[in-house]
Amino acid sequence: MSEPQTMSVSATISPATTAGLVEKTPLERYQPPAKPSLVGLSRAQLTEALASIGVPASQRKMRVQQIWHWLYVRGARRFDAMTSISKDLRATLDQHFTLARPEVVAEQISADGTRKWLLRLPGEQSLERPHEIECVYIPEADRGTLCLSSQVGCTLACSFCHTGTQRLVRNLAPGEIVGQIMVARDRLDDWLAAAQRGTEIPAASTAVGAGGNGGQRVISNIVMMGMGEPLYNFEAVRDALLIAADGDGIAISKRRITLSTSGVVPNIARAGAEIGCMLAVSLHAVHDELRNELVPLNRKYPIKELLDTCRNYPGLSNARRITFEYVMLKGVNDSLGDAKALVKLLKGIPAKINLIPFNPWPGTKYECSDWERIERFSEIIFNAGYASPVRTPRGRDILAACGQLKSASEKLSARERLALRAMAMTD
Numbered sequence: 356m357s358e359p360q361t362m363s364v365s366a367t368i369s370p371a372t373t374a375g376l377v378e379k380t381p382l383e384r385y386q387p388p389a390k391p392s393l394v395g396l397s398r399a400q401l402t403e404a405l406a407s408i409g410v411p412a413s414q415r416k417m418r419v420q421q422i423w424h425w426l427y428v429r430g431a432r433r434f435d436a437m438t439s440i441s442k443d444l445r446a447t448l449d450q451h452f453t454l455a456r457p458e459v460v461a462e463q464i465s466a467d468g469t470r471k472w473l474l475r476l477p478g479e480q481s482l483e484r485p486h487e488i489e490c491v492y493i494p495e496a497d498r499g500t501l502c503l504s505s506q507v508g509c510t511l512a513c514s515f516c517h518t519g520t521q522r523l524v525r526n527l528a529p530g531e532i533v534g535q536i537m538v539a540r541d542r543l544d545d546w547l548a549a550a551q552r553g554t555e556i557p558a559a560s561t562a563v564g565a566g567g568n569g570g571q572r573v574i575s576n577i578v579m580m581g582m583g584e585p586l587y588n589f590e591a592v593r594d595a596l597l598i599a600a601d602g603d604g605i606a607i608s609k610r611r612i613t614l615s616t617s618g619v620v621p622n623i624a625r626a627g628a629e630i631g632c633m634l635a636v637s638l639h640a641v642h643d644e645l646r647n648e649l650v651p652l653n654r655k656y657p658i659k660e661l662l663d664t665c666r667n668y669p670g671l672s673n674a675r676r677i678t679f680e681y682v683m684l685k686g687v688n689d690s691l692g693d694a695k696a697l698v699k700l701l702k703g704i705p706a707k708i709n710l711i712p713f714n715p716w717p718g719t720k721y722e723c724s725d726w727e728r729i730e731r732f733s734e735i736i737f738n739a740g741y742a743s744p745v746r747t748p749r750g751r752d753i754l755a756a757c758g759q760l761k762s763a764s765e766k767l768s769a770r771e772r773l774a775l776r777a778m779a780m781t782d
């Protein structure tokens with residue numbers, strides 16, 4: 356096996372004092388974790404884990420509650436910190452488990468406060484090179500949105516998406532999805548303790564602060580809009596999002612969690628029933644011929660079927676709308692006729708429309724629509740009664756915007772440039 360070519364960032368760099376790019380230094384050799392992490396286990400799995408190390412049945416429920424609190428409210432990184440648990444049990448837990456999150460390889464902070472973390476995950480086989488994913492935090496005046504990945508790569512091949520050019524490496528486990536939130540909260544000092552001691556908002560963050568802003572959290576929203584198709588890793592995404600929404604833990608309301616799908620029709624209803632989060636659908640075209648080309652999954656689940664399923668998404672109302680994403684591709688899907696057809700198509704569905712300026716990547720045949728065209732397109736949508744915010748790409752200087760994220764690994768960068776979507780879209 357060749358030496359991993361990824362880079363590491365010193366854990367001592369303080370996010371509060373660092374602006375701009377953080378220097379990267381080579382890491383000697385990647386060490387996959389020796390013991391399993393408790394991060395990402397459901398309460399039932401945590402109960403089993405405790406049973407496996409001999410915790411008596413009568414204590415398990417209470418212990419699970421305690422561990423859950425230390426992990427997801429306080430952000431404990433060591434069993435030592437769990438002071439409400441006996442020393443003996445802490446030592447036993449430490450012998451068998453860790454509280455490890457994905458390893459942070461690099462952190463980059465954009466001038467606009469957007470942050471991007473390059474995270475390392477073990478390969479599936481013990482000697483396989485590690486995988487890398489990225490996770491992006493976008494601070495805004497009234498919220499802070501974290502954009503998570505669900506897979507390393509993607510099996511689908513949308514023609515305008517850089518991730519689509521990569522081969523799928525693997526699905527993420529629930530702990531690796533929840534782990535992205537844990538890492539972000541660690542780096543943003545966004546745990547309860549920080550809120551209680553009134554820690555200052557990290558310098559580069561312009562968003563709400565843990566302690567400084569009426570107790571609001573730095574991370575208030577989650578979008579599954581990073582790398583991968585979340586509905587093709589359904590169980591892991593569901594389990595992770597249920598942990599994120601758990602009121603006794605990370606406690607991000609399901610209304611503030613949005614899952615973006617390219618249109619995996621059978622799993623949309625499942626997402627509604629089993630997760631209950633907000634839905635975003637990557638529409639990008641108003642007729643099947645073009646959508647077949649842009650989003651090839653359309654051949655399997657064409658527009659009509661997709662929209663019928665959307666209509667039945669549970670809990671829809673004017674206050675709970677589906678977001679339709681529409682990437683603006685010059686001369687491809689951006690005519691004013693397309694805008695009118697889009698409005699017609701979505702009639703009767705409580706919808707929001709997000710126009711996403713296309714982010715070009717090396718080798719793509721597409722260009723982003725002219726700004727004037729985007730504005731006129733947006734006007735038609737607005738006049739039809741939809742708010743149609745055009746999202747300003749964020750984090751351009753650190754390549755964190757849509758389709759522009761890239762791995763720091765030399766080898767991966769050619770083939771597997773990451774394409775996380777860093778659009779904050781939830782209200």
Ligand code: SAH
Nearest residue numbers: 516583584615616617637680714757758776
């Ligand atoms: N696989 C899911 C979620 C990840 S992609 C999906 O396709 O919905 C999140 C959003 O970013 C999607 O709407 C996707 O179409 C869009 N996107 C992908 N590449 C892009 C690019 N280069 N520029 C702008 N948006 C892009």
Ligand code: SF4
Nearest residue numbers: 509513516519583617
């Ligand atoms: Fe996969 Fe989404 Fe990219 Fe399509 S747009 S290739 S579904 S990540």
